[in-house]
Amino acid sequence: MEQRHLGRTGLRVSRIGLGTLTWGRDTDEHDAADQMKAFWEAGGTLIDTADVYGGGEAEYLLGQLVERLVPRRDLIIATKAGSVPDPYRRFDGSRGHLLAALDASLERLGTDYVDLWQIHAFDTGTPLEETLHALDIAVTSGRVRYAGVSNFCGWQLAKAATWQLASPGIRTRLASSQMEYSLLQRGVEREVLPAAIDLGVGLLPSSPLGRGVLTGKYRHTTPPDSRGASELLAPFVEPYLDEAASRIVDAVATAAEGLATTPLEVALAWVRDRPGVVAPIIGARNAQQLTAALSVESLSLPDEICQALDDVSAPVHRYPDQDWSTL
Numbered sequence: 001m002e003q004r005h006l007g008r009t010g011l012r013v014s015r016i017g018l019g020t021l022t023w024g025r026d027t028d029e030h031d032a033a034d035q036m037k038a039f040w041e042a043g044g045t046l047i048d049t050a051d052v053y054g055g056g057e058a059e060y061l062l063g064q065l066v067e068r069l070v071p072r073r074d075l076i077i078a079t080k081a082g083s084v085p086d087p088y089r090r091f092d093g094s095r096g097h098l099l100a101a102l103d104a105s106l107e108r109l110g111t112d113y114v115d116l117w118q119i120h121a122f123d124t125g126t127p128l129e130e131t132l133h134a135l136d137i138a139v140t141s142g143r144v145r146y147a148g149v150s151n152f153c154g155w156q157l158a159k160a161a162t163w164q165l166a167s168p169g170i171r172t173r174l175a176s177s178q179m180e181y182s183l184l185q186r187g188v189e190r191e192v193l194p195a196a197i198d199l200g201v202g203l204l205p206s207s208p209l210g211r212g213v214l215t216g217k218y219r220h221t222t223p224p225d226s227r228g229a230s231e232l233l234a235p236f237v238e239p240y241l242d243e244a245a246s247r248i249v250d251a252v253a254t255a256a257e258g259l260a261t262t263p264l265e266v267a268l269a270w271v272r273d274r275p276g277v278v279a280p281i282i283g284a285r286n287a288q289q290l291t292a293a294l295s296v297e298s299l300s301l302p303d304e305i306c307q308a309l310d311d312v313s314a315p316v317h318r319y320p321d322q323d324w325s326t327l
Contacts, residue, residue, distance in 0.1 A: 001043030001297055004278050007175040008200025011115070011146050013076045015272060016294060017046035017204065019283035024057025026230075027285065032061050033069055034287035040070045042294045048178070048204070048281045050080035050120060051105050063110035078116035078204075079105050080150055080178075082123065082131075093123030093131035102138055117144040118178055121151040128156075132163060132171070139172045148176030148201070154191025161199040176202050176278070182271055183248050184210035184240050186315040197276040205271050208280035209293075213240040214267035216253050225285075251312040255305050265296045270309055272296065 003012040018039045023032050036047070049058045059079060066072050081101035084092045092098075102117060117138055119131060138144035149160055157177055164171045177196050179188045181203065188203070196203050209215055212227055218241060227233040228241070249263070256263045271280050284290035301309075 001045075001294075003045070005202070006116070006146065006278055007148075007173075007196075007202035009146060009173070009175045009202075011076070011175060013046040013279055014044045015279050016044060016268075016296070017048050017078075017279045017281040018044055018290070019206070019281040020047065020049040020058040020062060021053050021283050022058075022285070023049070024054030024061045029061060029064070031286050033065055035284060035290050036062075036065050036069055038287045038291050039294070040074065042291075042297070044294070045074065046076045046078060046279050046281075048078045050083065051101050051108075052080075052083045052085065052120070055085075056104070056108055059105055059108040063108055066110065072111060076115040077109065077111065078118065078176075079109070079114050080118045080120040081105065082120035089125070091121045091123040091125075093119060093121075093126040093128075093134075095130050095134045095137070098131065098134040099137060102134075102143060106143060113143050113145060115145045116148060116176060117146075118148040118150045118176060119152075122149075122153070122156045128160060129163065132160060135164075136170070136172050146175040147172045148174050148178065148204075150178035152177060152179075152192070154195050157192055157201065158195040158199065161195070161201055165199070174199070174201050176204050178204040178206055178281070180207045181205035181274075181277070181280075182208050182210040183214060183252065183267055183309060183313045184245050186313060189315060190317065190321045193276050202278035203276045204278055205280040208271045208282065209264060209267055210240050210245070210249075211237045213237065213245060214249060214252055214263060216249060216256075216263040219246075219249060219253070248309075248313045251309060255301075255309065259299075259301075259305070261299060262292070264292060265299050266301065266305075266309075268293060268296045269299045269301050270306065273300070273306075 001014045004015050081098050135147040161174045164173050181188050222228045228237040252263045256266045282293045
């Protein structure tokens, strides 16, 4: 699998990442092991997790599999901190919470360091410089190799990245921003992506298959074993089952038919090769699903197909979005 630099850093990662959102909850140890092995054998290196996935079980399961199946040195392990199971405070970006969460993550993962540590979301209740100071401490202490953020809007990302660049050698530059990005969700193109490209921050798209909808599985019905039929995840999928999404999914299916491939591969290839994108994060239910996604490695979409998909899924740009003078 092709390797790409993560932002303006020396860290190289596989251009497809393996997500672990359902590990320890819907994905058991056997299926997780099969996925990790298939991913590694395909040349994948980037594995994405978070301290809240499965209430910590995803990190624990990943830690149990590392070394037993795949050498630690062959993996780029990325985790996140900052989300908290508190109905009154969804995010905690305080230095104390973040550093304690990092120590707990390292213990569950069974490793001395993580390759990439990301702030899970922006915390309006904590000064941003305090949140970012936690990244600096984590890197300086050797517990983290590279740092990034997740779910920061355009101005938040620009402020954070610029703050870190203001004192080179003292503060850790942001390597990544993880955001939802797909043919069904192109909102990052308004401000987040231009900021990331300008500041040398690599984009790691989550839900690159439109929460599974872009595979075409929901075109006619909701499969009983799908996320859309799950009580827990149905509300996550539902927003992408409207008429506008249906038109985009039909266009992806038409492109796939013309290229003698699958809608999954077309949708994944489109987002993988967008400007500023480093590695879409794929979350699969089993190794068979993951292998189908990894087969995208040999596919590059023709320019005319990319343009057609751009046109049918184009987000609305209005003042004061980027390049407002041309609107």
